[in-house]
Amino acid sequence: MSVSVQEGDFDIGAEMAAMTAGRTDIGALVSFVGLVRDMAGGAAVSSMELEHYPGMTEKALEKIEAEARARWDLQDCRIVHRVGALEAGAQIVLVLAASPHRQAAFEAAEFIMDFLKSRAPFWKKEAGLGWVDARDSDEEALERWR
Amino acid sequence: MQVLYFAWMRERIGVPKEEVETNAATVADLVEELRGREERYALAFSDMAAVRVAVDQELVEIDTPLTGVREVAFFPPMTGG
Numbered sequence: 001m002s003v004s005v006q007e008g009d010f011d012i013g014a015e016m017a018a019m020t021a022g023r024t025d026i027g028a029l030v031s032f033v034g035l036v037r038d039m040a041g042g043a044a045v046s047s048m049e050l051e052h053y054p055g056m057t058e059k060a061l062e063k064i065e066a067e068a069r070a071r072w073d074l075q076d077c078r079i080v081h082r083v084g085a086l087e088a089g090a091q092i093v094l095v096l097a098a099s100p101h102r103q104a105a106f107e108a109a110e111f112i113m114d115f116l117k118s119r120a121p122f123w124k125k126e127a128g129l130g131w132v133d134a135r136d137s138d139e140e141a142l143e144r145w146r
Numbered sequence: 147m148q149v150l151y152f153a154w155m156r157e158r159i160g161v162p163k164e165e166v167e168t169n170a171a172t173v174a175d176l177v178e179e180l181r182g183r184e185e186r187y188a189l190a191f192s193d194m195a196a197v198r199v200a201v202d203q204e205l206v207e208i209d210t211p212l213t214g215v216r217e218v219a220f221f222p223p224m225t226g227g
Binding site for chain 1: 150152153154200203204205219221222223224225226227
């Protein structure tokens, strides 16, 4: 179980290899990578700035991860979230969930992403467009986990 | 206590954080106090439906008491991921 908030990029292959190294009990390893899309509501986006609340961010991510672990049979779990200046096409977030069976890993990764969207203190500002508004659909996505 | 602002709250108020001396009993009372300071605060706190609050780095509701609290943060709805 671990959480990283960092400016630098991450290597998904290396992250997955680190999670499975030295063990043979994992049956399913689900990964999700979020990227900076080059379009937002029809407008071109060349880059964005990701602001966060140092200290609270890590706590919030750890809480989300702990909640996922309590709900599903996870063998390991990892969240990497980037902050600072990010160009279109750049990786923003990585979620890894390992479990003996795929359903738990898929669901846990989705759960973590749904909560990370609106319960971890990150704010996106798109160059030339301004602060990204939260979507009602992000809030609605949490309902199905209640 | 330390009061922190993020994203457009920070831009409207003009500082990322400040030390605030207050006897406010709850977050809502503190918001009222800040609103009364200057126009930039009144503007930043004009629509509380668009403001989220964390007390000592935990998300809370606006009626949360401030007893023993060291850090209060105000920010717009979060947009991670």
